[in-house]
Amino acid sequence: MTYTQLGIVAVIVMVAVDLWILRTRLVTRRIFWVSYAIIVFFQLITNGMFTGFGIVKYDDAAIIGSSSPVEGPPPFVGDGRLAFAPVEDLLFGFAIVLMSLSLWIFWGRRGVQRTPMAGPPRWRRRG
Amino acid sequence: MPSRLSYVAVLVFVLIGSGWLEIMLRTRVLRRWKRLLLSIAPVVIVFFLWDAYAVAADHWSFDESRILGIFIPPAVPLDEVLFFIVIPLASILTLEAVRSAKGWPADDEESR
Numbered sequence: 001m002t003y004t005q006l007g008i009v010a011v012i013v014m015v016a017v018d019l020w021i022l023r024t025r026l027v028t029r030r031i032f033w034v035s036y037a038i039i040v041f042f043q044l045i046t047n048g049m050f051t052g053f054g055i056v057k058y059d060d061a062a063i064i065g066s067s068s069p070v071e072g073p074p075p076f077v078g079d080g081r082l083a084f085a086p087v088e089d090l091l092f093g094f095a096i097v098l099m100s101l102s103l104w105i106f107w108g109r110r111g112v113q114r115t116p117m118a119g120p121p122r123w124r125r126r127g
Numbered sequence: 128m129p130s131r132l133s134y135v136a137v138l139v140f141v142l143i144g145s146g147w148l149e150i151m152l153r154t155r156v157l158r159r160w161k162r163l164l165l166s167i168a169p170v171v172i173v174f175f176l177w178d179a180y181a182v183a184a185d186h187w188s189f190d191e192s193r194i195l196g197i198f199i200p201p202a203v204p205l206d207e208v209l210f211f212i213v214i215p216l217a218s219i220l221t222l223e224a225v226r227s228a229k230g231w232p233a234d235d236e237e238s239r
Contacts, residue, residue, distance in 0.1 A: 003186045006177065024234070031231040035222040042144060042217075049137045055193045062186035093214075096174055100215035101222050103166040108235030113159035115237070119227030121152045 003062040007091030014098040022106040026098065036097060043093045047085035058086050133193035134206040138213045145217035154223035166219065171211045178203045
């Protein structure tokens with residue numbers, strides 16, 4: 001399978017895990033989508049560093065776009081890339097984030113260190 | 128300038144970018160380390176297998192002058208294994224920071 005295909009499969013599998021295996025239903029919750037929005041912003045920055053500096057390179061047989069060039073950065077946007085990284089990384093990233101958060105909530109629901117709960121922020125008074 | 132610490136430097140950036148949440152938003156994730164380990168371990172296993180396949184199938188490759196140079200068999204850079212630990216941690220810190228700031232439910236609360 002290509003990276004594109006694997007990415008799509010991974011997203012479907014992790015949504016199924018969240019909804020029906022671990023039953024955490026995070027994809028139906030506001031707290032998840034707001035968290036993901038913050039995470040994906042930083043993902044674009046860090047992935048941009050990995051790919052823009054050529055630390056990680058991709059092969060065109062596996063992705064929608066072209067292979068990473070031998071010298072210099074790939075396109076910032078276009079040719080199947082966003083912030084230097086293949087768009088497939090968004091699928092990979094969504095899968096790893098959803099799996100992590102679903103497991104975290106799953107163990108909390110099972111009573112594993114449900115407490116101490118988060119908050120309040122340091123700048124806010126307690127209770 | 129190529130450095131063997133380039134990859135790890137990006138991970139440090141992620142740790143700094145998310146680590147302050149534990150202090151300033153009192154996310155209390157690190158003190159719940161058992162729950163954290165149980166959450167991260169399966170992610171490391173699943174994504175390690177994906178990475179091992181992707182490296183073998185030449186989906187992606189690494190500039191060996193910019194990674195630590197330590198490989199876990201079959202051929203996964205140690206840097207990548209650290210990535211599979213750091214990213215779940217940062218994600219969980221972010222979720223708990225949103226919970227701390229907004230108080231929105233995630234359905235793992237005491238009285239549900």
